[in-house]
Amino acid sequence: MSAPKRNYNKAELIKKDLAHHMPAQADYSHIEARGGSTIITRADGCNFYDIDGKEYLDGMAGLWCVAVGYGRKELAEVAYEQMLELPYYNSFFKTANVPAIELATKIAGIAGGKLQHVFFNSSGSESVDTMYRVVRRYHALMGQPERKAFIARTNGYHGSTVLGASLGGMSAMHAMDDAPVPDMHHIMQPYKFNLGFDETEEAFCDRAVKSLEDKILELGADKVAAFVAEPIQGAGGVIIPPEGYWKKIEAVCRKYGVLLVCDEVICGYGRTGEWFGHQTYGVTPDIITTAKQLSSGYAPISATIISSDIFEVLKTKGEDFVHGYTYSGHPMCAAVALKNLEIMENENLVAKTRDITAPHLAKALKRLESHELVGEARSKGLLGAVEIVAEKGTNKRFGGKEGKAGPIVRDICIKNGLMVRGIRDSIVMCPPLVIDTAGIDKMVDIIEKSLNEAKAELLKI
Numbered sequence: 098m099s100a101p102k103r104n105y106n107k108a109e110l111i112k113k114d115l116a117h118h119m120p121a122q123a124d125y126s127h128i129e130a131r132g133g134s135t136i137i138t139r140a141d142g143c144n145f146y147d148i149d150g151k152e153y154l155d156g157m158a159g160l161w162c163v164a165v166g167y168g169r170k171e172l173a174e175v176a177y178e179q180m181l182e183l184p185y186y187n188s189f190f191k192t193a194n195v196p197a198i199e200l201a202t203k204i205a206g207i208a209g210g211k212l213q214h215v216f217f218n219s220s221g222s223e224s225v226d227t228m229y230r231v232v233r234r235y236h237a238l239m240g241q242p243e244r245k246a247f248i249a250r251t252n253g254y255h256g257s258t259v260l261g262a263s264l265g266g267m268s269a270m271h272a273m274d275d276a277p278v279p280d281m282h283h284i285m286q287p288y289k290f291n292l293g294f295d296e297t298e299e300a301f302c303d304r305a306v307k308s309l310e311d312k313i314l315e316l317g318a319d320k321v322a323a324f325v326a327e328p329i330q331g332a333g334g335v336i337i338p339p340e341g342y343w344k345k346i347e348a349v350c351r352k353y354g355v356l357l358v359c360d361e362v363i364c365g366y367g368r369t370g371e372w373f374g375h376q377t378y379g380v381t382p383d384i385i386t387t388a389k390q391l392s393s394g395y396a397p398i399s400a401t402i403i404s405s406d407i408f409e410v411l412k413t414k415g416e417d418f419v420h421g422y423t424y425s426g427h428p429m430c431a432a433v434a435l436k437n438l439e440i441m442e443n444e445n446l447v448a449k450t451r452d453i454t455a456p457h458l459a460k461a462l463k464r465l466e467s468h469e470l471v472g473e474a475r476s477k478g479l480l481g482a483v484e485i486v487a488e489k490g491t492n493k494r495f496g497g498k499e500g501k502a503g504p505i506v507r508d509i510c511i512k513n514g515l516m517v518r519g520i521r522d523s524i525v526m527c528p529p530l531v532i533d534t535a536g537i538d539k540m541v542d543i544i545e546k547s548l549n550e551a552k553a554e555l556l557k558i
């Protein structure tokens with residue numbers, strides 16, 4: 098299954114990479130100081146390999162996306178066939194293509210309920226931009242153009258366009274370019290371990306929900322357009338909300354006529370053990386934004402899925418919805434995504450996640466919770482996080498400040514052949530949905546071994 102090994106000139110590639118290629122989210126001087134990027138050359142199943150042939154278990158499914166694993170011939174074949182038949186055509190000229198139509202229909206089927214209308218884009222960020230434009234247009238057509246405010250959450254991640262960075266709640270992103278753009282507001286994230294350590298789950302939940310209601314009342318209920326949140330915050334540190342949070346959030350939105358938007362770019366397509374994260378939490382959003390696992394990362398495509406109530410307003414009251422991308426509904430990307438969803442269905446990946454691998458991950462992490470450096474090890478579906486603490490039984494951090502321990506443990510995990518992320522002081526994981534229970538055990542074992550190895554260095558912070 099694996100792609101053939103090729104002989105590359107590593108020194109030459111590193112030189113070109115440093116001279117010309119700008120990697121994402123990077124400190125360019127640091128990349129140079131460490132002797133260049135790690136060049137990844139091939140991948141198979143749940144593993145990938147660097148240019149030196151070192152094998153890594155992919156605990157991050159690429160970047161939260163490779164649900165069906167690497168090396169899927171069916172996806173390569175469908176891309177090849179589609180590129181020969183119709184490599185490209187736009188949807189600006191009252192035109193459509195077969196894969197885009199079939200994919201929209203497939204997505205509407207698995208989303209169910211009123212989420213029946215699909216707008217395609219190429220990335221999660223674009224999916225969020227589309228959502229924003231739909232929401233603004235909808236309220237304008239409903240005669241409420243003053244509903245402009247968007248409420249999202251601290252450490253939420255909604256992409257890296259100006260709008261995505263503004264709607265997201267990442268302070269480092271806001272600082273870089275005077276974001277957020279106007280009308281963006283942020284409330285607390287439902288991060289009990291950090292923000293409600295001594296509270297009961299119920300009290301913390303009510304406080305987190307109240308922060309939304311307070312913000313709506315502060316802004317004026319008739320000024321708020323939408324509340325946007327990830328069912329489980331991903332890049333914010335795999336923040337799993339307390340029991341009951343989402344149902345109560347939904348009730349607050351309905352009470353004030355605020356649209357409920359779930360950013361399902363990570364949770365969508367099986368990650369939480371249902372097709373979508375909002376299904377896991379039993380709520381009915383008006384719009385969902387999706388990307389990543391839609392194509393398992395094999396092709397850049399995203400989908401903004403809109404309720405029929407909103408679509409009817411756009412249709413009957415509107416003129417042109419003046420929005421679209423050159424690559425909206427790209428036929429090759431749509432064909433790959435459609436095949437990807439078919440693979441997920443044929444291999445029962447969503448039910449397998451819910452019934453087998455997610456419970457197994459939860460059990461393996463429970464074991465890790467007794468480790469002296471671990472304050473909490475949580476998971477939902479195949480999303481997990483391990484909180485590193487300086488003092489067992491507390492949420493005290495090494496060096497008295499968050500963000501010092503995480504990168505140290507992460508780097509040791511990577512050295513030990515497991516790709517995970519260190520977000521502040523947690524190690525987060527999001528393995529491909531095709532991982533088996535042995536793969537999960539291996540992942541958790543490497544984290545445990547890496548924590549043991551890290552101890553001496555952590556104590557020096």
Ligand SMILES: *Cc1c(COP(=O)(O)O)cnc(C)c1O
Pocket residue numbers: 161219220221222223225254255256257327331332360361362363388389
């Ligand atoms: C990754 C992500 C995005 C942005 O997707 P891109 O494809 O990187 O533009 C948006 N929202 C969430 C929740 C994400 O995880």
